Amino acid sequence: MVLNGYKAVIYDCDGVIFDSLEANFVFYSKVLERFGKPPLDRNDRKIVTLVHTYASKDVMAQLFAGDPRIEEALVFAGSIDYRELVPFMRMEEGFRETLDALRGRLRLAICTNRSTSMEMVLEHFGLTEYFACVMTASQVRNPKPHPEPLLKILERFSIEPGEALFVGDSELDRKSSESAGVPFVAYKAGMPCLARIDRHREILQLLAPDEGEQK
Numbered sequence: 001m002v003l004n005g006y007k008a009v010i011y012d013c014d015g016v017i018f019d020s021l022e023a024n025f026v027f028y029s030k031v032l033e034r035f036g037k038p039p040l041d042r043n044d045r046k047i048v049t050l051v052h053t054y055a056s057k058d059v060m061a062q063l064f065a066g067d068p069r070i071e072e073a074l075v076f077a078g079s080i081d082y083r084e085l086v087p088f089m090r091m092e093e094g095f096r097e098t099l100d101a102l103r104g105r106l107r108l109a110i111c112t113n114r115s116t117s118m119e120m121v122l123e124h125f126g127l128t129e130y131f132a133c134v135m136t137a138s139q140v141r142n143p144k145p146h147p148e149p150l151l152k153i154l155e156r157f158s159i160e161p162g163e164a165l166f167v168g169d170s171e172l173d174r175k176s177s178e179s180a181g182v183p184f185v186a187y188k189a190g191m192p193c194l195a196r197i198d199r200h201r202e203i204l205q206l207l208a209p210d211e212g213e214q215k
Helices: 021-034 045-053 056-063 070-079 095-102 118-124 148-157 171-180 200-207 209-214
Strands: 008-011 107-111 133-135 164-168 184-187 195-197
Touching: 008 148, 021 045, 021 056, 021 070, 045 056, 045 171, 056 070, 095 200, 107 148, 118 133, 133 148, 148 164, 148 171, 164 171, 164 200, 171 184, 184 200, 195 200
Parallel strands: 008 107, 008 164, 107 133, 164 184, 184 195
Antiparallel strands: none
């Protein structure tokens, strides 16, 4: 089924599906503490953006810049059981209900800079069955802001860039979307976009205006 010309909706994970900032802080704090490095500054906007939006290998590269223990730190980070961090994550309000409204009517996907934890997180929150494609940083050579992850999803679905919407909350998401030619929907974020939504169900207004008005 085609809704307003769109055949797929692609979601970023952190900051869109989940409020996971605290989980990310706990994760990287464990690594820094293990190697005796200073704690993260929660008031530093650059640090917040770094740990919340970038692929883990890129975060580690910055946190351990010039530190010869980087490889050892990467191994330790990979040994952390992410199930310990799930309690710090919260699904965004109305997300599951929106998926229920969209499922079966168009295809749903995730495009995230998470690497190995995505499958476990989706299973924990009972979301696995909704998504026909989950594209993580570990599946591409170039994670966001490169367009490769989005282009791979389009290829998997055999659709054109203009037939999908990408819902994200960061400049990495916007740049990836722009480079791939996929219309961008900003979630709780002010930046150039096709539309901004502050609640997940508002995307129904973009896909099926009459139906969205009735909800």
